[in-house]
Amino acid sequence: MTIVVPRHDEFRPFGTGLIKGLLVTMAHFIRSYGKRNLRIPGKEPFPGGRFGLFTVQYPEERAPVPDRYRGLPILLYDDATGAELCTACMSCARACPVGIIHIEQGVDEAGKKIPYAQHFMIEYESCLNCGLCAEACPFGSIVMDHHLETARTDREGFRMTKERLLRPISYYAQIAPTVWAEIREEAEKRLEGTIKRRPAGVGVVRR
């Protein structure tokens, strides 16, 4: 059996390819002054195809971040009641490959452990942004934020205590609606149970 490979070796006048190339780049040059070609969430990534400016002027403009973008982990609390979703189950601390999540479970007056994290600290400077903590969390409490600009000059600022980690659910539902829709039902059901097992007034964010 013979395979015929098309070679496109018909005669072309000398220099055609050079001129063709020049025309291609000129088309890009001219159309770079036209409509800009930016990512629009929910639509195809680059609506203008190969043409138009792709540049995003960063500090003033930001490209939209996908819902599942893994920034740094944060903790959630309920908007209406202010109840923290975290029950100090240690799943995230065990899942963390670098061991930077430190949790101390709270106890009531009798010394009995309650589903509430007395102290919760993440060392942000060592975080790998792997998202394993968020995957491990059965309560939908620890999730990945979309915040990117975390650089700072002092090391102490990276020791993120619970007060600095907590965000309302509404915030997360807004930045990552698809992810929240997946874990929402489970999280809300478990939160109800958690609130019942906690003494009144414990694990509630003061606003």
Next chain:
Amino acid sequence: MELLIQGLNRLLGQALPDWAVVLIGMAIVITLIFVLAPVIFMFLTWLLRRGIARFADRIGPNRTGLGPFNKERTRQRWPLWGLLQPVADGVKMFTKEDIIPDKGDKVLHRMAPIAAIVPAMLVFAVIPFGKELSAVDLNVGVVYVVAVSSLFTLVLLVAGWSSNNKYSLLGAMRTAAQMVSYEVPMVLSLVVPVLFARSLSLNAIVAAQAGLRWYIFYFPLGTLAFLTYFTAALAEVNHTPFDLPEADSEIVAGYITEYSGMKFALFFMGEFINQFLVCALATVLFLGGWQGPGVGIGGVLGYLLSVFWFFLKAFALYFLFVWIRATWPRLRVDQLMGFAWKRLVPITLGNVLVSGLAVVVWSLLRK
């Protein structure tokens, strides 16, 4: 130059002797050239960066420049398209560490970057930037330009040798071979407009092209000469597609591998000014120099218009350089030499022969 000295004579002729007036005139012209060259260099780099960026669907430098420095620099009001980016680059270059190789030739290593801009500056002396606006009206202008601008080759060899680095030396050897090869077709294509104008003076050549009788329109001889000149000129100034001396993947940065800081910038200055001079020479010899609508007007306006047309044509040609740079890939070494000696030299030689015959026949017919 004569114009300036006449003006100065009228102003200072009573107070100063003649030789002092001439000296003052020369000082003014030299200062002008020394200011003009770096300014042109600055805006060539700016044009190159902005142009290449647009060809690649980017914006290019747009943060530096005069403009509204309000705190929340809004999106619509970028300060003047980054026109002052070259100044920022210059400041950066001055703050860089200046390294001289331990085992290199230190004196030559220091001298090479300075010598790199000298031939470029020297050529400025004879370029007619406008009506009666050339520093010296040399009657062998074309020969002078060709002779002086080929000094750059020597400087590159010095730079490559003194660095004591195989990449530098190889880059310098390549450049020298390339420049010597392409010098031949370039000079041969310059002969054609000289034959047409029957003068070696750049001013006379421009004067002969008055009223759209530009030599690029002398089809096919003048047009062919322009094309061969442009091709050879691209190679002469190491521009894409002939930028082998700077082929990073093969010989790092070529002859400038061991240079840093302002010395590095001086080499680029020499190269950019050479690129501009090649464009300027093409403008003078083929595109009618400063000829254009309105240059016949008396007074200052005519002079300004002639300068405007000259720079418009030269920068349009430079834009063609940018366009080519954004498009074409680089040639191989063997292709480069073969193209010069097997294609360009025969074509240009034949062109000179036919042009000479045509000029003779034309002058016989007119008698």
